Amino acid sequence: MIETSHYPPLALFIDGAWIGAKGRRTHEVINPATGAPFAHLPLAEAADLDLALASADRAFRLWRHAGADQRAGVLRGAASLLRARIDAIATCAVLEQGKTLAEAKTEVLMSAALFDFYAEETRRLYGRVLVRPTGQRSMVTSEPIGPVAAFAPWNFPINNPARKLGGPIAAGCSVILKPAEEAPASAMAVVQALVDAGLPSGVVQLVFGVPDEVSRHLLASPIIRKMSFTGSTVVGRHLARLAADRTIRTTLELGGHAPVILFDDADLDRAVPLLAASKFRNAGQVCVSPTRFYVQDAIHDRFVAAMSERIGAIRPGDGLDPQSTMGPMANIRRPAAVSALVADAVAQGARLAQGGEPIGQGGYFWQPTMLTDVPATARIMQEEPFGPVIMTARFSSFDEVVEQANRLPFGLAAYAFTENGRRANLIADAIEAGMVAVNTTAIGAADAPFGGVKESGHGSEDGPEGVMACRITKAIHIA
Structure with a gap:
């Protein structure tokens, strides 16, 4: 029998607090090596999602003004914690997703490297000054887009959440992350590393639930300004339609062949x-x-x-x-x-x-x-x-x-x-x-854009593009 005693109690993370399964609908987590359930995951209700939205909105108004040193410190600290906790995190990923322990450890290191890169990118959010007559100024700047709804699949249960969180955090955004219900503990570990590294309350929310319920609820909210999704082309098209109803900016990393x-x-x-x-x-x-x-x-x-x-x-x-x-x-x-x-x-x-x-x-x-x-x-x-x-x-x-x-x-x-x-x-x-x-x-x-074209989606994660995807361009003209 596979040892599961080190697998953590599963929980949502909303408004700075971990929320367990008591009194909630749950989802069985299956060990793919045995086909047997071994844990129960709490699923978010509408009230939980409303609380997550409100918390993300409040936190964004503060985090958007955080300096490069603060953002970089959190990301760099989380990278160090991921490396320090590599054995426990990788074991959780194997239990819930199935990949080999060596592959899971590599995934932890990839996530840490991505956080380290994004920490440095916080210092490179440059703009430009346009040539104007004396006494006038025209500048092109960027600023955080706002709260992000992010949806991550099960195949890379550590690195996919890290991708969804690292870019927005570096950019000055708050994030509501919904990872795959098949592999929740891995995502929890990434969030815990960020929290332990000093990420302020509310900047990250972690929710699980019935996928269509969660996506419709989040994308209907005027609080959400961007949607990032990794998964199948079919689901990506569906979410893109929901996002289009509110003209939400999207990053879609969809199927390949x-x-x-x-x-x-x-x-x-x-x-x-x-x-x-x-x-x-x-x-x-x-x-x-x-x-x-x-x-x-x-x-x-x-x-x-x-x-x-x-x-x-x-x-x-x-x-x-x-x-x-x-x-x-x-x-x-x-x-x-x-x-x-x-x-x-x-x-x-x-x-x-x-x-x-x-x-x-x-x-x-x-x-x-x-x-x-x-x-x-x-x-x-x-x-x-x-x-x-x-x-x-x-x-x-x-x-x-x-x-x-x-x-x-x-x-x-x-x-x-x-x-x-x-x-x-x-x-x-x-x-x-x-x-x-x-x-x-x-x-x-970590320093190269990751994304596709045609029906494989649009936009990029990783690299400078992963941060800039969470920022908007503003032109300022002063005469």
Whole structure:
């Protein structure tokens, strides 16, 4: 039995106070390694949301005037606390989301690095002075946009909340965060680090609840000035419509279906281990996961053989087991969804080279899977599988693969491997995606914008863009 004694009591955080489950509706938190519930999460009612809104409004009127040193001190202090508490936070993430302990610890460190970067960005909120005749001044400045409603998914239960909180806090905004109900303790730990680092009461509210109830209530309020959402394209469209009713500014990081282009001069000895590690981390439940592998004819079979060997070495298992190199999928919905996509691909002529079945050891485990020669008409080539599945298709020419890579309405991440410098430049320019990685899979960093184009959303988190997304531009003219 998995040890859960260190898992904290679950609570909402509203108006500077933790509020437990007594007398409230609750949501069962499931351990994906066992499929069994082990905790109960309180869900917010309308009155809780009204209190959170009022508190965020009051806190914004104070926090917007906080100096760079105060904002930076809170963020830097929270980063230090996250690092100090890494073992406890990572263990909670494994219990509720399933990823391996090593991956969860990496996620804690990513969140700390992001807070440290945002701490420095508080000093770089520059404006500019325009050229005017003597005695006149025209300036362009920025100021905090106001209270932010932020919605985070379950796949990165530590880093997603950190992203949603860090940018607004650095910008001088208050935030009402609704993370995923599947993984609440991880988000609580991020909020607790900020509070313990000296964040004033009310600047952050943490609520859980029935998603549609919470989103409709928050986005209908005149207090909310910005909405940030990470999740599926379908839900993102719905929230964007709600935000549009009040002309709320939005940042949307939605679904992807990342193409991977391997030209015939690719260094497979380097590319294969990089791609295998990136594809199967978090059991493939990553929005920027390399997914559609377009492999040039001359190296296709060699790539399949090398990747098959890598896949065979993956050890699925409980994320707290140090021998495991891939954890379970996060919830009961994911294995069924992946199974349907794999079955459809095989029915349409794809070859199942590896895996393709659930692992019958309890929980939501799925074999690392590779499908080859998958037709473009297969559902899995249209719909993001969000699971541990690689699909390959062959290509001959540059123009052909660009057309295939860009044919879907998604444009979050893309990858390419080639040893030809000119081709690297051309493919980076030709791909329609918010983030393109050439000869690497490192596509995110604290100082780099993270976001997509087309139906993968708009706006960016991380980098200076993540702070400026929470500020508005003001022109001031003095004569």
